[in-house]
Amino acid sequence: MRPKNLINILVVFCLFSGHAPLHGQHSFSKNKTIVIAHRGDHTRAPENTLKAYENAIESGVDFIEVDLRATKDGELVVMHDATIDRMTDGKGTVSDLSFTEVRRLKVADKNHPEWGTYPIPTFNEVLRTCKGRVNIYLDFKNASVEKTYEAIQNAGMEKSIVVYLNAREDYAAWRKVAPHMPLMISLPEKMDNLTKLKDYLEEMDAEILDGSYAEYTKEKVDLIHKMKRLVWVDVQQRNETPDQWSRAISTGMDGLQTDHPHDLIAYLKHEGIR
Numbered sequence: 136m137r138p139k140n141l142i143n144i145l146v147v148f149c150l151f152s153g154h155a156p157l158h159g160q161h162s163f164s165k166n167k168t169i170v171i172a173h174r175g176d177h178t179r180a181p182e183n184t185l186k187a188y189e190n191a192i193e194s195g196v197d198f199i200e201v202d203l204r205a206t207k208d209g210e211l212v213v214m215h216d217a218t219i220d221r222m223t224d225g226k227g228t229v230s231d232l233s234f235t236e237v238r239r240l241k242v243a244d245k246n247h248p249e250w251g252t253y254p255i256p257t258f259n260e261v262l263r264t265c266k267g268r269v270n271i272y273l274d275f276k277n278a279s280v281e282k283t284y285e286a287i288q289n290a291g292m293e294k295s296i297v298v299y300l301n302a303r304e305d306y307a308a309w310r311k312v313a314p315h316m317p318l319m320i321s322l323p324e325k326m327d328n329l330t331k332l333k334d335y336l337e338e339m340d341a342e343i344l345d346g347s348y349a350e351y352t353k354e355k356v357d358l359i360h361k362m363k364r365l366v367w368v369d370v371q372q373r374n375e376t377p378d379q380w381s382r383a384i385s386t387g388m389d390g391l392q393t394d395h396p397h398d399l400i401a402y403l404k405h406e407g408i409r
Contacts, residue, residue, distance in 0.1 A: 164197040164270075166409050169390030171198040171272050173371040174215060176396050181222065181244040183213050184253040185264055192265070194397040197390075198272040198297075201261055205278040210234035211258035211286060217277070223255070230277060258283070262290035271296045272319075272367075272392070280308040284316070297343060306339065319343035319367065322350055329358050336362050343367050348383040348391075356387040365389040377402050384408065 175187025176194055183202055191199045202215040207230060220226050223240040241252035265271055275283070275298050287293055297317040300306055309318055318341040326332050332355060344359055348368040356366050367390030370379050375395050380402055383391055393399045403409035 166197060166403075168384060168388070168403060168408055169197045169367060170195075170396055170399055170403070170409075171200055171367065171390055171392040172196045172396040173200050173369075173392050173394050174202065175199050177244070178395060178397065180250050181242050181247075181253060183215055183222075183256070184242055185256050185260060186253055188261065188264055188269075191396055192269045195400055196269060196396045198270045199265065200272040200274055200392060201258075202274045202276055203258060203278050203283065204229045204276045205282075206234045206237050207231055208233050209279065209282065210237075211278055211283060212237055213256045213258060213261055215274075215276075219255075224252075258286055259290070262286065262292055265295070266290060266292055272299060273297065274299045274301070275305060275309075276301060280305065280312045284309075284313045287313075287316075299345060300341070306341070317342045319345050321346045326350075326355075329354060332358055333362070336364060343390075345369065345392075348379065348386070348388060351386055351388070353386050360387065367392060375399070 172191035172194070174182035175184065176190035177187045179190050180186035188199050201213055203211060204214050204217070205211055212229065212234070214222065214229050216222065217230070218226070218228050219232070219237075219240060222242050224243070225240045229237065237255050240255055242255055243252045244250050261271070271292070273296050287296055293316070297319055298309060299319040300309065306318065306320070309316060320339060320341040322344060323335065326335065336359065341364070343365045345367055346369065348370050351366060351368065359366050366388050368383055368388050369392045370383055371392050371394040373394065375393060375398075380391065380399060391399065400409060
């Protein structure tokens with residue numbers, strides 16, 4: 136089946152510049168390899184805080200990754216986990232707490248108390264922090280598509296955001312509400328041959344493919360590029376190495392999501408890639 140929204144693939148390639156991409160390239164940034172700061176740069180501040188995002192912006196990343204959830208009363212806030220237990224001084228589930236309750240909480244990295252405490256950011260605060268400075272990789276966890284897109288429109292950031300989908304049912308909702316918003320999905324398990332991959336891409340016309348860099352071969356990446364998609368992979372972990380970055384880049388990956396954006400950018404500059 137031919138993708139219904141194939142035009143979106145062309146739109147996304149041209150979102151951030153006025154020209155069409157060459158094979159295997161993109162137009163999200165002047166940089167050949169997109170750098171995505173996973174939950175911001177949390178090597179010097181607690182993850183998913185405005186301070187972590189500021190750190191990432193200062194490092195010169197292309198995108199920051201933002202985890203979006205809704206409170207009990209529908210306010211959009213940023214928290215990776217469904218619960219607040221790991222990252223705050225409280226306990227409970229984000230979706231069971233009111234916005235007032237969430238805003239009273241203090242986010243901290245319990246392994247680094249010297250970094251201080253911060254409030255849980257609202258999505259609007261993140262949009263204001265990023266506008267005109269960096270793009271957003273929106274990890275859409277649990278929220279209203281309509282309310283999320285309204286916030287994006289109000290901020291004037293429709294052309295600065297890609298949306299990662301965790302649930303297949305969110306795909307249709309985003310295509311209906313925001314048909315030109317670039318979408319990202321992970322490869323399903325057992326995508327072990329090129330025929331299956333081609334069939335999947337024809338069924339799900341998301342513009343970007345995600346997943347661990349270890350899931351991809353050069354043959355898979357070449358096929359994805361041939362079908363006018365991009366590949367942004369996860370390399371993030373506590374101890375990333377240049378060998379992992381080099382492997383991902385040599386396989387043809389278009390973007391790397393990292394827990395060490397400052398170090399990755401320094402590596403890319405050293406290698407003459409950035």
